Amino acid sequence: MAKQPMLKFVSIEKEMPEKRDADQRREDFKEIYGEYAMNKARQQAGRCSQCGVPYCQSHCPLHNNIPDWLKLTAEGRLQEAYEVSQATNTFPEICGRICPQDRLCEGNCVIEQSGHGTVTIGSVEKYITDTAWEEGWVKPIKPAEERAESVAIIGAGPGGLAAADRLRRAGLQVTVYDRYDRAGGLMVYGIPGFKLEKDVVMRRNAQLEEGGVKFVLNCNVGEDITFDELREQHDFVLIATGVYKSRDLPAPGVGAKGIVRAIDYLTASNRIGFGDTVAEFESGELNAEGKRVVVIGGGDTAMDCVRTAIRQGATSVKCLYRRDRANMPGSQREVQNAEEEGVEFVWLSAPKGFTGGDTVEGVMVQKMRLGAPDATGRQSPEVIEGADYVEDADLVIKALGFEPEDLPSLWNVPGLEVTRWGTVKADFRTHETQIENVYAVGDIVRGASLVVWAIRDGREAADAILDKVMASATDVAAE
Ligand SMILES: Cc1cc2nc3c(=O)[nH]c(=O)nc-3n(C[C@H](O)[C@H](O)[C@H](O)COP(=O)(O)OP(=O)(O)OC[C@H]3O[C@@H](n4cnc5c(N)ncnc54)[C@H](O)[C@@H]3O)c2cc1C
Numbered sequence: 001m002a003k004q005p006m007l008k009f010v011s012i013e014k015e016m017p018e019k020r021d022a023d024q025r026r027e028d029f030k031e032i033y034g035e036y037a038m039n040k041a042r043q044q045a046g047r048c049s050q051c052g053v054p055y056c057q058s059h060c061p062l063h064n065n066i067p068d069w070l071k072l073t074a075e076g077r078l079q080e081a082y083e084v085s086q087a088t089n090t091f092p093e094i095c096g097r098i099c100p101q102d103r104l105c106e107g108n109c110v111i112e113q114s115g116h117g118t119v120t121i122g123s124v125e126k127y128i129t130d131t132a133w134e135e136g137w138v139k140p141i142k143p144a145e146e147r148a149e150s151v152a153i154i155g156a157g158p159g160g161l162a163a164a165d166r167l168r169r170a171g172l173q174v175t176v177y178d179r180y181d182r183a184g185g186l187m188v189y190g191i192p193g194f195k196l197e198k199d200v201v202m203r204r205n206a207q208l209e210e211g212g213v214k215f216v217l218n219c220n221v222g223e224d225i226t227f228d229e230l231r232e233q234h235d236f237v238l239i240a241t242g243v244y245k246s247r248d249l250p251a252p253g254v255g256a257k258g259i260v261r262a263i264d265y266l267t268a269s270n271r272i273g274f275g276d277t278v279a280e281f282e283s284g285e286l287n288a289e290g291k292r293v294v295v296i297g298g299g300d301t302a303m304d305c306v307r308t309a310i311r312q313g314a315t316s317v318k319c320l321y322r323r324d325r326a327n328m329p330g331s332q333r334e335v336q337n338a339e340e341e342g343v344e345f346v347w348l349s350a351p352k353g354f355t356g357g358d359t360v361e362g363v364m365v366q367k368m369r370l371g372a373p374d375a376t377g378r379q380s381p382e383v384i385e386g387a388d389y390v391e392d393a394d395l396v397i398k399a400l401g402f403e404p405e406d407l408p409s410l411w412n413v414p415g416l417e418v419t420r421w422g423t424v425k426a427d428f429r430t431h432e433t434q435i436e437n438v439y440a441v442g443d444i445v446r447g448a449s450l451v452v453w454a455i456r457d458g459r460e461a462a463d464a465i466l467d468k469v470m471a472s473a474t475d476v477a478a479e
């Protein structure tokens, strides 16, 4: 039987400042849009041709049974649709909101391929699960039996929480440790509230806590508790820490005031959404209001920064990316959203340095063209000599991607093997690392990825742990 950790458990129920507003909002929504939304969902679901070659399903990382729940929705059998949808997805209402569907299910819908516009699968998934919450169809976590085995989960992002849900439903004792003060990982402090409302995540956190999952928040593993202590106190450890080391820009002037990291900027904005006081926001350091903003990068994080800056009241928002539109890593849908909101994209442009002294005044931009493809087949950007210019800026946000922290050193666990990119090595089916009974999932294994992949990993790792628990229980019974 596992020992109890000495750290304080934090109740997350009180951490729902938006709850009342959210309840009210939902009521208003139901009253005004209820029938309209239902009709729209049925109409969209009815567009599914039940083609028999469900590319949508095979391109969903969770292999959601999309054609079946679309058919049930079209027939108005929403509760059954919800049952089918939640069978393969722990957080369908979250995926429905923030999966880049144009690269996954919807991008592979045969109706889309035939030029008639995709069935809006994500919106239907969101609608049926939101309805399930309103109607009380979402089942609380009530294990049929309590078991003695315990699992420590390091990281309360989607990977850790999906595993926690599955393990706790099977009756295991689950404790989630996180260095933040709220559970949810990047779903809470990375992804902006206009894409994923925070009460949607906090509702899931509360469901887990009510179901017996313990949360130890404000706990930085490696500082407040060691990895070895967790191993002593629990039968299994699951690492789901994500990737947080921001890539930097080795350019002259990069240390000036007014040049900030995307994660700091987005975290501050999300905290403000929770009603927290954030000194760097109050001082203007992490606030775009009234500023000329330049965001550097072409991924989804950059898109979130530009769209947040628009909402904060920036006077202008430009996004610099060194390749062209067709070669950017971010979702095309997000680019379109950003453009519609007034963001200007400056393609084929790379920062060379920054003007101003202690405080940034502009970005020195080098114009690029696309040259020959590199080893991965992607065209490499090349500098166009003599085409440099300065883009004026009061706030520059670096959104150049994330790398893993060096966990073996930080946690003093040399046996935890990592790849040459620093991601943790784990079996791709069971997610077990080289250390027995230690598992790893999500971004810390894949590198910066998606919520839906973290959910898939978390579910699979939980299943592998449960297989082990059941196998050893069978062995004991046979002795
Ligand atoms: C700005 C931004 C926008 C994004 N938008 C989207 C989107 O629209 N759609 C999408 O699908 N994906 C999006 N992603 C990617 C997605 O958020 C991640 O792929 C996903 O959250 C990874 O889940 P995870 O569980 O592996 O890690 P995370 O969500 O990063 O959670 C890891 C948790 O571990 C905790 N932790 C880390 N180290 C320690 C430690 N030593 N001790 C204790 N706790 C620790 C962290 O505090 C964090 O809570 C976005 C990412 C960013 C940065």
Ligand code: SF4
Pocket: 059, 060, 061, 062, 063, 064, 066, 089, 095, 096, 099, 101, 104, 105, 106, 121, 122, 125, 452
């Ligand atoms: S989980 Fe994501 S990819 Fe899968 S059906 Fe839902 S929105 Fe599409």
